[in-house]
Amino acid sequence: MGAETLDVLKHRKQHRLANGVVRRNVLWAATTGLVPIPVLDSAATVAVQLKMLAELSDVYGVKFNKSSGKSVIAALTSCITSGVLGRALLSTGIFTSLAKVLPVVGSTLGVLTMPGFNGAFTYALGKVFQQHYATGGTMLDFDPEKAEPAFRQKFKDGLKFNQDAKTA
Template identity: 35%
Template sequence: MATKTETEIDTQIEDKAERLEKASAIISNKCKWSAAAGFIPVPYVDLAGLAAVQVKMVSELTHLYGRTVKQDAIKTTVATLLGTLATGGLAAPVAFTTLKIIPGLGSVAGGVSLGALGAAATYAVGKVFVNHFEGGGTLSNFDVDKVKDDLKNEFSAKTAKA
């Protein structure tokens, strides 16, 4: 088995750095869209918008890492991850979206709160997928139970900064 030259190793590092930069840009972009989804004025449609943004993000990340996956598999995995976060404190978005029923201030409070939590959840989901793909994983061997703690830690870290 041949050993890799320094040039080959440097190229791999540059490729990884470039890939991580692109992944970070995807996550950042989708966090902004997730925050915006919080301001959809119709209760519960905002939650559907948030889920759609996260599915799109995971789809873009799978493409970046050269994976091909059916949208249904991505939807199922994202829903499972969000369910994991719901047990860890993300149940509040249901309350925040319900606030939008109250005209005026309810819409603003619900939008701000849901936007912030939605962006944090999107960030956490994105980071978990990037870490999984960087380790050579695919969506078919993605195990929600194994990433549960990482997901909650990423979410907590992001909400603490907000």
């Protein structure tokens, strides 16, 4: 076996491991949407996302920085909550987290929508970082503005991924 073949096998293994990391954390993030307490649900989701970024960093041998991870999550949150897509998601995602303070209706609305939003966001975050790391990127050279189009597409894919996971 040549060095080129070993390199291909290494990349395949990283890709397979990274896919598992993303899938597992998407499921965890979706369950955080079931937390009935506002703010605690968001904190739990961010904790899962930071854990996922740390795990992806390990898979690709990239140094993980928690504060950079938080900054990336915040930047991508603002990109997904702006524009046309953001208005639609804002009404279902962030609003439902805050709406949980309303008796019965708010909690019901949150339980119905937050798992999907959290899962899709986590899926998009994981897939964008998987691609970034696979091409030699690091946490420090990640550019949220440059990644925004891919992130938006992966978010849409994540909504579909969540639907497929429910029916599987």
